[in-house]
Amino acid sequence: MSTTRAAATAPERWTPAEIAGLLQALEPLAGPDAPACAVSVHDRRVELALDPAAGPVTHHGLVHVGRLVGAVENALRSSGWAPRTVVAGDARTRPLVTITGTRRRPATPMDLARRRVERRPGDGASPRYAAPADMSRVVDVAHASGSRGAWLHLLNGPTRDGVPAWRTPGTTPSHTLALELPWSRDPVLAVCTHDDGVRESVVAGVVVERATIEAALRGLRTDVHVAAFDDPAVRAAALADAEHDTGFGHAALRLHP
Incomplete structure (x- = not known):
């Protein structure tokens, strides 16, 4: 997964800490087996697209992009932004998905809880119960x-x-x-x-x-x-x-x- 950042010109933009938080939210979904995907940050906008050099678009590649979208939306809500997501109808479109922080909104306790339990491979951070799923x-x-x-x-x-x-x-x-x-x-x-x-x-x-x-x-x-x-x-x-x-x-x- 490759990432780029562009200089911001909007009067209200994400801080470096917020951008770092967004990129950190994507880390659990990155890895050698993950479909190649480009992530760009422009002002208050995150753009995602599959890498055309990786070959034909696959279904699991599109689902992976969706998982990245979910992680970005979760991180935005927890940092006090309301996300607006637009998905293109053609897999070859660049960007395939655009996520914009449209306005400030207070993070709810559930927003913060969801951010805390985000998956981290192998760190045992998620709570566990001995009982089976009921x-x-x-x-x-x-x-x-x-x-x-x-x-x-x-x-x-x-x-x-x-x-x-x-x-x-x-x-x-x-x-x-x-x-x-x-x-x-x-x-x-x-x-x-x-x-x-x-x-x-x-x-x-x-x-x-x-x-x-x-x-x-x-x-x-x-x-x-x-x-x-x-x-x-x-x-x-x-x-x-x-x-x-x-x-x-x-x-x-x-x-x-």
Whole structure:
């Protein structure tokens, strides 16, 4: 991930400390396996784009951009800015996403809490509980994370008798989406949208990041699985067992203590 900064001319602009905080918020999502993405800071605006030199645009690359967007929005809110995000409809557009700090707004206690629990690889910062994920916490994560036409669907949800399928004895859903997961032990949610386009893939990434933070607030860790959804058939099958929802899946999230 490459970053650039441009000289600011606006009368009210982000301070060096705020810019450093924004870039620091992206660090947990960087790494040798992350899709190549360029991040630029101009005045009170962050621009993100996939690196065209990295090859064809992939679905997991678009979701990764969305996760970066979610991290930037979270950092802006915690530092007292209201973010406005615009996503292009063409993956080749540069910038693909623009996030602007539109106005000052007081950070809420939840804004600050979300910033504190942001994922840091290997540092053990997220709170942990010995108990398995219960239905109430899973429902809370799903309700708190949906945004902009994307939502979380519980793939191994309650059976006909109302018992969650990840509880003993547990059942494996008929559509496992080519994922080797402990379906009968931990809840697995799919991030879904009604359509399957560039904007929807980016928005799904935003929801992935939101869900990761909301789960951490409730003492749960999140394993994110995106690569399998590069296959359009897998995306189309995510809601095959749903009674009421229709649409496409973009990622699967396994919640666990």
